[in-house]
Amino acid sequence: MNRLLVCSLLLGLISLPLMAQDRLEVFGGYQYLHFGTATANGQSLPGGSQGFNGWNAAATLKLGKLFGVEGDFGGGYATVNGISFHSYTYTGGPVVFVSAGAIKPFVHALFGGVQLGGSQSGVSESLNGLTAMVGGGVDAKVNKLLALRLAQVDWLYFHFGSQTVAGTPVPSFSGHNNVRISTGIVLRF
Numbered sequence: 001m002n003r004l005l006v007c008s009l010l011l012g013l014i015s016l017p018l019m020a021q022d023r024l025e026v027f028g029g030y031q032y033l034h035f036g037t038a039t040a041n042g043q044s045l046p047g048g049s050q051g052f053n054g055w056n057a058a059a060t061l062k063l064g065k066l067f068g069v070e071g072d073f074g075g076g077y078a079t080v081n082g083i084s085f086h087s088y089t090y091t092g093g094p095v096v097f098v099s100a101g102a103i104k105p106f107v108h109a110l111f112g113g114v115q116l117g118g119s120q121s122g123v124s125e126s127l128n129g130l131t132a133m134v135g136g137g138v139d140a141k142v143n144k145l146l147a148l149r150l151a152q153v154d155w156l157y158f159h160f161g162s163q164t165v166a167g168t169p170v171p172s173f174s175g176h177n178n179v180r181i182s183t184g185i186v187l188r189f
Contacts (some may be wrong), residue, residue, distance in 0.1 A: 022188060023062045027149055029184010031056035033076040033087060033156070036177025045173060052076025052087050056152075056182040060095055070095040072110050072133070074180065088115045089131055089156075104147070107136035114158050127170065129160035139186050147186040154180045 033052040038045045054076035062068040069092065076087040091112030097104055110133040117126030137152030156178040163170050 024189040025060040025062070025147075026187045026189070027056070027058040027060070027184060029056055029149060029182055030054075031074050031076065031180055031182040033074065033180045034178060035087070035158075036175055036179075038173045038175040040171045040173040050078055050080065050085070052078045052085070054087075056180075056184065066098065067094060067096050069093070070108055070110065072108075072112075074182075083118050083120045085116070085118045087117075089113070089133070091131060091133055102141040104139040104141065105136065106139070107134075109134050110154075114160075116158075116160070125165050127160050127163055127165065129158050131156060131158045133157075133180065135180075137182070145188055147188065149182065149184050149186055152180075152182040154182075156180055 031054050033054065035050050035052070037049050054074065056072070056074040058070055058072040060068050060070045071092045072089070073091075074087075074089045078085045089112065091110035093108060093110040095106055095108040097106035112131055114129050114131040115126055116129070117124060119125075133154040133156045135152065135154030138150045139147040140150055141147045155176075157174070157176045158178065159174040160170075160172060162172045
């Protein structure tokens with residue numbers, strides 16, 4: 001417990017200069033994620049198209065007037081035929097933005113991982129893969145500390161290598177007809 005308290009205090013002290021320089025933005029809000037049809041061995045998989053509702057959170061560290069680095073995390077949930085599905089993405093990468101008065105458009109390219117899982121009657125299984133997102137959005141400034149993310153739209157690619165799930169081999173599969181739409185609040189420090 002003492003170590004946790006000391007680490008929290010140190011992290012808070014280290015972050016003070018970042019907050020004083022208006023270099024950190026934290027986003028939180030709603031996301032809709034649509035997975036299009038996936039392909040395995042060049043063939044479309046039946047029933048692969050699915051929509052997920054959930055959350056999106058991101059932190060952006062500004063490194064200059066026009067660019068920075070971003071860490072992005074998202075979770076989406078859906079129930080199909082009595083099976084509860086979830087999708088989690090965790091990505092990071094460069095972001096480029098332009099401030100035009102109260103409006104701030106941005107574009108980013110994010111790379112990382114994705115987890116797709118399902119559960120029914122107490123039995124859960126999940127697959128881990130790679131993902132890439134390319135997109136952007138528009139923030140509207142409300143005041144110095146608050147902005148609204150009017151819209152963020154990302155194209156999403158995923159790839160899952162061949163794996164064995166519950167003793168059953170699953171071939172590698174990927175999907176590129178995917179889109180994520182997010183909206184929410186941006187806090188600026």
